Amino acid sequence: MHHAGMIGGRIERNDAWEKLSGKAKYVDDLSFPFIWYGGTFRSPLCRGKIREIRRDPEFDWSSVVVVTSEDLPGPNEVAMVEMDHPILAEGEARFFGEPLALVGAPSKELLKKALEALTVEMEELPPLLDPREALKNLDMVRGKSNLFKEYAFSKGEPEKAFSEAEHVVELECTTPHQEQMYLEPQGMIAEPLEDGGVAIWGSMQCPYYALGALCHGLGLPPEKVRVRQTVTGGGFGGKEDYPSVLALHAALLARKAQRPVKMVLDRAEDISCTTKRHPSRSRLRAGFSGEGILQALEVDLLLDGGAYTTLSPVVLSRGVLHATGAYRVEHVRIRGRVVATNSPPNGAFRGFGAPQMLFGVERMMDAVARELSLDPAEVRRRNILRPGDTLPCGQQLRQPGASLVLQRALELSGYEEKRSKPRNVSKNRFRGLGISLYLHGGGFTGSGEEEIGGKLRLEASRKGILTIRTSSVEMGQGVSTIFAMIVTELLGVPYEKVLYGVPDTREVPDSGPTVASRTTMIVGKILQQACEGLAAELLQRGRTLFSEPRIRWENRQYILPEGEPLSFPEMLERVLASSEEDLLAWESAYTPIPGMGWDAEACRGDAYKDYSWGANVLEIEIDGDTLEISPLRLTSVVDVGTPLHPLLAAGQVEGGALQSLGYGYMEDIGYREGKYTKHRMATYAIPTILDTPVMKVSFDGIPFEYGPWGAKGLGELPMNGGAPAMAGAVEDALGIVPRDLPLTPQELFRLLAEKRETA
């Protein structure tokens, strides 16, 4: 039995044994009788007019099914933020690998042969690949303006402040595409239903997004579509929007073949064709005093959206709203733009615009330090946001955790002492120390949570089983455990009797997508309210049953004026027995937080319900002969309010930090001429255990009043700090100034050569 004291404890994950034993069923582990296999015929060009898709007459086409844009029962649109993403390319292909047709076959061998028997005649068009060129709108990727979205806002009088500033520094940074590289490739199974509807199983983060896309694309009402999440082997945002595309493809094939169809992407195909982190180019200009105090900041962020909108406006929005990082600046001008190019469409990836923006901001702080020969930690300290400060969007911060985490990180890492050590540890080995200070707004931007209006249902059965019904998915981050802990803690029921219902659109309400670091902070709160609601409902029923208005619910017990208190399951049993019901349920919805408001177009108001904060100190060693980087030690202190399960939370921090370091120095997708040339696991390198620094993680937090036990967003925060700390460490070790990721040995070589030339 596990009752009070769950929060902050070490309860075992409730999904671990299936995963450890190999019993957990991911989508490719499922099979159905008579299942067929689906594949995609893709554009061989980044851009071209589609003249004709040809079928080789030697192949027996009656043995398979083929779906083209001419076979669509509804609009050729994958419902997303905009409706510009075709299900299948029609008339023109706008990125390399864009789906042109789908094939379903009874075996994988036949599928392969059928795909090889398709060819396409295309008229090649010159691709538009540079976002700066795209801004000129001379050559329009989609026939309308290439500008997907622009935001511009300012605070104070930046021009005046610049003219008065003692020092002005300018900087331009770039960051590349990054691949999520979830270990489980994307996959869907679709089954046609007798009523003309469709059932879907798949690896995904947002069952309701897939549902919406299926209804829209197939012209079906929601009652005829059912979406179920299978055990998902990692997502990181990569399975936020793309599953809608894959689900539609599988569904179309299933309906045409009148068979269940499984579509699981091969790794090379997954890397080549699914959405990536938006590449960025940021230009920053800072005006500051001789003491390094920021007086003015100008930021221009340009993101490469790829061929279709997907989530670009929201990525941009988050980017610009993090444009001043953890620092207070009175005079600010911020502009952000995301444009269409013939890159494959970019989409969600942990951090969602913040890693790109914060890389630039942190590089700027290091530039200020360099200009004034100040310690990078000291410059940050002098500019750090304080309680009561206002962000450029006008949001006032009651208690930013920035100082707290920075202070702690410097202490824990022994920063001061290490700073004084020589960088040249032996003839050819150089040590470097880098720091980063970062933040992440938790939950959806602005009034997104209000618009979603997330819901969750908690069911209690007569046998004392509590089932959580939510569309939030477990994808490794631990939500099934955290949510079960919350129920256990609040209702005093045994942990083993709390089940996490499969996110099945037939069975769970829409709690909103599993993104934006909102699951514990926002949906966990809704669950908390559902527990309270359920307990209160049972209290009412109990009072009625016993005709005793004095019964109280206190400390996880129903206190009766006479006799022993009853536990939740005991009261439940009595109440349900008497009414001959099997289930007591309570549905809760998101409660807007009082006093918060947001104007989306003007970017003014309370951009996020609250912010999480982090500080990293990274030590690296560089081999002077080969310029290979070895990350040695990473100290990461984060403020996430309250880590409800510190062990699981530390796992998020360590995993996100390593992913962020990989972004900083190792991950290189080789994007050339619109194609990812490094599209295999052998060529797109992610860190192995030998590349991992020793990590020290610490939690130090200022609770969020409206989060469950004060919890704030956690999932994405660690992604924001690794790359800038890496850049700072490289600068410290070699005296070069990194501006462009990734910091491969070749890039270091180039910077060293540049330094020698200018010397």
Next chain:
Amino acid sequence: MKLGFYVNGLPVTVDTPPLRSLLSILREDLGLTGTKEGCGEGECGACAVHLEGELVKSCMVPAFQLSGRSVVTIEGISAQGPTGLQDAFLQEGAVQCGFCTPGFVMASEYLLRNDPAPNEAAIRKGLAGNLCRCTGYGSLLRGVQRAVAEGYTPRIFPPLSGEPFPEDSEMSRKSLEEEGIFLPRTLEEALKILETHGEDVLPVAGGTDILPDMVKGVRETPRKVMNLRGLAELEKLEYREESGALEIGAGVTFARIREHPLGARDLPALREMAAGVGAVAIQNMATLGGNLMTASAAGDAAPLLLALEGEAVFVSSRGERVIPMEDLYRGYRKTARQPSELLLKVRIPSRVFGSSQKFFKVGTRKALTISRLSLGCSAIEKAPGIFSRVRLGIGSVTPWPMLLPRASELLENRPLSMEYVKEAAAFLARDVVPRKDTAYRQEMIRNLICRFFAELLEKRVVQS
């Protein structure tokens, strides 16, 4: 083909195309879906299983090499409930999305069976062939450490049950041949097959370079395949008086090369090179012959064998033919092998035993990496600071691995100082013009040559 083998102690028979991977057979034919496909090309380790007690990546093991052999999967390990290791993983938070988890369990079990009390470095090495994107590896490391601290002993597998599978009958061999699969029992048989089928047949030993590419359609599936695994004549690893050389059979795995005692004593660079190929599971499968004959410009073995004055011995029905390593490669991915020949072995002459030697490999990460540059170095110190037999083999910077041509001329038989070495190294590096990242790689070559000699000149290595 009809394949009979053992899975988790029990005999199974399946009907499968001979080139189908063990991974597919486990998942699709036997319903054992605990072993996962994360990449299908031997990188991620999610497909790791134990094959006759060795850790291998099942996506790279072809059906035709499985006859009568024993496989243990995650289902077998977990059959009696959670092991101490699995519990340790749970307690340390090492399970997140779970997709990499079975592979890590298999790799950790293998590590602990061979090394019951590994230190941190050994654990990292043992797990270097498995990728995880969720955890950042810290909890996995701590999980293994916890298991060790708790005295965890890996479960010994119960003996195989059921009747042993009969030897492949003549009829089954014949029918396989009709499908283009040859399973010679001796080297003599293998050579006869080559005499008859020549260029049409692709010999396959470990298959680690070949199978994943074939399955993915990146390499054309050959019409005929000949299995070399298990041919005793190819798998000898011994020092021979007659030739005065360490003879490494073409079928010897990098794991065996890594563990050979000569590696510790007289050929440390050879051990270094073998330990750097892929990671543990790859070393268990990949062979020296396969690596050399794939003839990748980035192959790990050739640069060092060039430096160690290696000789390649080919064999055909007509006898043996010996050529120096420098003559092994004729062009991009082209070797000196004639269609009726097999690489029998490589000889490393005793005159390089105990030489000053080193192998450098620079990749994109510290394990599971294709080399961006490799340099094999060997030199014999005749007198303090004076060297003879200076040979420097480079990989990944030219269309095929080769010796730096002027190394002898510039670095032998003269007293060396570091200033001189730096200049000489610059010249040597400029003799090589890689197509990509030219200046960077030339600089690296120069630096690594300097590093090699710097260590020598500082330490004055004394020969045995």
